[in-house]
Amino acid sequence: MSVRQKNEPVDGGQRKVESLEPNREDPTAGYLSTEQGQLVDDTDNSLKVGPRGPTLLEDHHLREKITHFDHERIPERVVHARGTGAHGFFQVYAPMAEYTRAAFLQDPAVKTPVFVRFSTVVGSRGSADTARDVRGFATKFYTEEGNFDLVGNNIPVFFIQDGIKFPDLVHAIKPEHDREIPQASSAHDTFWDFASLMPESTHMLLWILSDRAIPRSFRMMEGFGVHTFRLVNAAGKARFVKFHWKPLLGVHSLVWDEAQKLAGKDPDFHRRDLWEAIDKGDFPEYELGLQIIEESDEHAFDFDLLDATKLVPEELVPVQRIGKLTLTRNTDDFFAETEQVAYHTGNIVSGIDFSDDPLLQVRNFSYIDTQLTRLGGPNFTEIPINRPLAPVHNMNQDGFMQQRIKVGRVNYTPNSLGGGCPAMATMAQGALVHYPEHVEGTKLRARSPSFKDHYTQATLFWNSQSDVEKEHIIRAGRFELGKVASLDVRQRMIDGFNKVDHELASRIAEGVGVAPPPKLGAVLRAPTPQAAAGVAKGKASSRRSVDRSEALSMAKTVKNTIKSRRVAILAAAGVAGGELRVVRAALEAGGAHVQVIAPHLGEIKTAEGDMLKVDASLLTTASVMYDAVFIPGGAASVAAMEENGGFIHFINEAFKHHKPIGASGEGVDLLLASDIQGVDLADPQSAPPLLTDQGVVTTRDVSDLDPFAQALIASIMAHRHWDRPGAEAVPA
Numbered sequence: 027m028s029v030r031q032k033n034e035p036v037d038g039g040q041r042k043v044e045s046l047e048p049n050r051e052d053p054t055a056g057y058l059s060t061e062q063g064q065l066v067d068d069t070d071n072s073l074k075v076g077p078r079g080p081t082l083l084e085d086h087h088l089r090e091k092i093t094h095f096d097h098e099r100i101p102e103r104v105v106h107a108r109g110t111g112a113h114g115f116f117q118v119y120a121p122m123a124e125y126t127r128a129a130f131l132q133d134p135a136v137k138t139p140v141f142v143r144f145s146t147v148v149g150s151r152g153s154a155d156t157a158r159d160v161r162g163f164a165t166k167f168y169t170e171e172g173n174f175d176l177v178g179n180n181i182p183v184f185f186i187q188d189g190i191k192f193p194d195l196v197h198a199i200k201p202e203h204d205r206e207i208p209q210a211s212s213a214h215d216t217f218w219d220f221a222s223l224m225p226e227s228t229h230m231l232l233w234i235l236s237d238r239a240i241p242r243s244f245r246m247m248e249g250f251g252v253h254t255f256r257l258v259n260a261a262g263k264a265r266f267v268k269f270h271w272k273p274l275l276g277v278h279s280l281v282w283d284e285a286q287k288l289a290g291k292d293p294d295f296h297r298r299d300l301w302e303a304i305d306k307g308d309f310p311e312y313e314l315g316l317q318i319i320e321e322s323d324e325h326a327f328d329f330d331l332l333d334a335t336k337l338v339p340e341e342l343v344p345v346q347r348i349g350k351l352t353l354t355r356n357t358d359d360f361f362a363e364t365e366q367v368a369y370h371t372g373n374i375v376s377g378i379d380f381s382d383d384p385l386l387q388v389r390n391f392s393y394i395d396t397q398l399t400r401l402g403g404p405n406f407t408e409i410p411i412n413r414p415l416a417p418v419h420n421m422n423q424d425g426f427m428q429q430r431i432k433v434g435r436v437n438y439t440p441n442s443l444g445g446g447c448p449a450m451a452t453m454a455q456g457a458l459v460h461y462p463e464h465v466e467g468t469k470l471r472a473r474s475p476s477f478k479d480h481y482t483q484a485t486l487f488w489n490s491q492s493d494v495e496k497e498h499i500i501r502a503g504r505f506e507l508g509k510v511a512s513l514d515v516r517q518r519m520i521d522g523f524n525k526v527d528h529e530l531a532s533r534i535a536e537g538v539g540v541a542p543p544p545k546l547g548a549v550l551r552a553p554t555p556q557a558a559a560g561v562a563k564g565k566a567s568s569r570r571s572v573d574r575s576e577a578l579s580m581a582k583t584v585k586n587t588i589k590s591r592r593v594a595i596l597a598a599a600g601v602a603g604g605e606l607r608v609v610r611a612a613l614e615a616g617g618a619h620v621q622v623i624a625p626h627l628g629e630i631k632t633a634e635g636d637m638l639k640v641d642a643s644l645l646t647t648a649s650v651m652y653d654a655v656f657i658p659g660g661a662a663s664v665a666a667m668e669e670n671g672g673f674i675h676f677i678n679e680a681f682k683h684h685k686p687i688g689a690s691g692e693g694v695d696l697l698l699a700s701d702i703q704g705v706d707l708a709d710p711q712s713a714p715p716l717l718t719d720q721g722v723v724t725t726r727d728v729s730d731l732d733p734f735a736q737a738l739i740a741s742i743m744a745h746r747h748w749d750r751p752g753a754e755a756v757p758a
């Protein structure tokens with residue numbers, strides 16, 4: 027697009043700005059103006075006495091522009107400062123009237139608009155996406171009965187049981203307060219000091235050390251409402267419910283070395299991934315799952331439903347998938363939408379209600395309170411991204427930045443001058459009538475004895491992991507505690523892990539200079555009799571539990587698609603263009619996004635003599651940005667790449683990170699020149715022409731590349747190939 031000349035507005039000089047939809051405007055339309063609507067003739071030079079100054083105070087345009095700029099920042103979120111958002115919609119599969127009267131869960135034909143914001147928790151707004159951390163998964167449903175916010179995470183449990191501990195948790199995990207180090211990392215003394223003194227955080231710590239804390243993509247992680255909520259139907263019958271989001275692409279993760287490198291190579295990795303996926307039409311999809319529990323089963327489990335450090339195993343209460351969330355539109359204005367969106371657990375609609383979970387109860391205070399500071403006053407609900415689609419009529423008024431102009435004299439209820447309006451709605455009309463839960467008790471500061479078993483579910487999580495996942499948890503534990511200077515803290519944490527599992531604790535201890543702990547008898551880990559009594563209210567025999575839960579492992583996740591996977595093709599001048607194009611076409615037919623990476627941007631000449639477009643130069647990219655790599659043949663191309671350490675490093679790293687690798691023709695020679703080891707490669711002397719070993723697919727026979735392409739696709743579907751004993755030995 028050519029740069030428009032001064033005095034040549036696109037709309038031919040029309041002052042009227044065509045709104046795309048209410049509150050959206052195109053700043054490039056019409057003439058440049060001040061905020062007061064005066065037209066501007068020059069925005070490149072301040073008003074001066076003579077061309078060399080001084081500058082004049084009366085330059086209103088200058089002062090307005092600079093003043094506005096000076097005030098562009100608002101406080102970042104105390105937690106979850108780093109995030110990215112997208113628009114979409116939610117559709118229920120079938121009417122849910124049996125369980126809830128919520129209108130948006132009744133009609134499969136209704137598409138409820140949503141805005142979702144994904145986030146990390148600990149880092150500041152400019153921090154890297156791939157830090158080891160919980161991911162926020164917050165959804166605002168703009169329902170016909172008002173806004174419902176499901177403010178969840180990608181981990182189903184939380185660090186603490188009572189919201190009064192949240193400031194302590196956040197202070198401990200954020201950069202240490204005297205030195206503001208480290209950024210976006212829990213690997214430091216104050217966090218593990220706190221954690222080692224908070225046995226209730228043990229279950230969550232295991233999740234944090236697992237690969238769940240380094241997702242491959244926001245599109246490939248689960249979401250959880252965490253707390254137990256209530257669903258209430260039109261007859262007033264209530265049941266407990268846990269909310270889940272299940273990604274249709276499956277649950278996939280990075281490896282830790284990759285995550286750390288990405289923090290430098292592409293700190294926007296997750297943000298970019300989401301933006302590009304939506305931009306390309308690969309709309310992220312998640313099914314909404316419900317675990318519904320009858321009120322009569324409130325005390326049927328070996329944990330308390332009100333305890334947010336516990337999950338309800340899917341083997342005990344299956345997740346029913348009741349609808350689908352699809353993200354279809356990127357933001358137009360990051361600040362106005364993603365930065366200003368204000369979620370609040372208190373935003374519920376009729377038919378959905380709270381439980382007495384003490385973490386949730388405190389959240390219900392905290393969110394609205396934080397918005398008052400962040401967004402500058404009580405009228406943040408009028409900011410377009412927060413405004414409900416349902417009509418708003420009430421007597422709230424005034425305050426900073428009031429947008430509504432309320433007509434008439436009547437600003438109170440009851441009134442007669444306004445005809446007694448606005449009227450009160452009934453439950454049948456959709457009024458948010460709270461569930462009439464019966465409560466009684468003694469006022470006290472206390473924790474229920476039923477919250478006191480902090481280890482059984484941590485052990486359940488550990489026991490449910492595959493060997494590879496366990497290994498990753500151990501390594502993450504060694505990394506995190508390895509950054510802790512205090513031996514006492516490390517020792518205390520190992521003692522805590524020992525109550526989860528002896529192998530876990532001993533293996534982490536080995537890596538962090540702590541003596542292996544003694545093996546504990548089972549009795550030390552069992553819930554206290556008081557705890558058991560508190561849960562079961564005298565019905566201990568009926569308590570339900572499991573020793574293993576497959577749903578807690580990522581090992582058997584969805585692995586049947588290469589849709590939206592990023593594949594790098596390494597090439598230099600002289601590449602076998604035919605091979606490259608055949609394999610690329612097969613990958614793209616499967617929905618993968620393929621990029622040709624060469625020593626330089628522009629074009630390269632193929633072995634056949636035609637020109638091939640390069641998508642990225644080696645200098646600007648890295649294997650950590652891709653899910654898989656393919657090296658086509660072409661003797662000159664391979665010879666050039668063999669001379670370039672960057673290409674060898676690319677392959678080494680992809681191998682080390684357990685990624686699918688394919689090579690055809692002379693491309694196999696580049697693998698032979700790399701440091702990868704422990705896999706068989708198609709070698710003209712000793713191996714069959716087509717070979718797949720531990721996710722590395724090679725062929726010497728390029729006459730028919732279809733079997734090769736299909737084998738490579740199968741390898742990419744698997745996402746990562748963990749059975750590579752040689753991976754650790756590769757220098758990368």
Ligand code: HDD
Pocket residue numbers: 103104105106109143144145161162163164177178179183184188189190192193251252253334367368369385388389392393396397
């Ligand atoms: Fe929180 C933000 C999720 C406990 C107080 N929280 C925030 C966000 C998510 C969560 C996803 C970001 C929303 C966005 O994208 O704007 N928080 C959780 C979950 C929790 C949890 C799943 C436990 C189950 N949070 C929690 C507690 C408190 C808070 C116990 C306070 C006592 N959370 C906040 C906050 C934030 C927030 C300080 C920061 C900015 C904001 O709310 O809007 O109020």
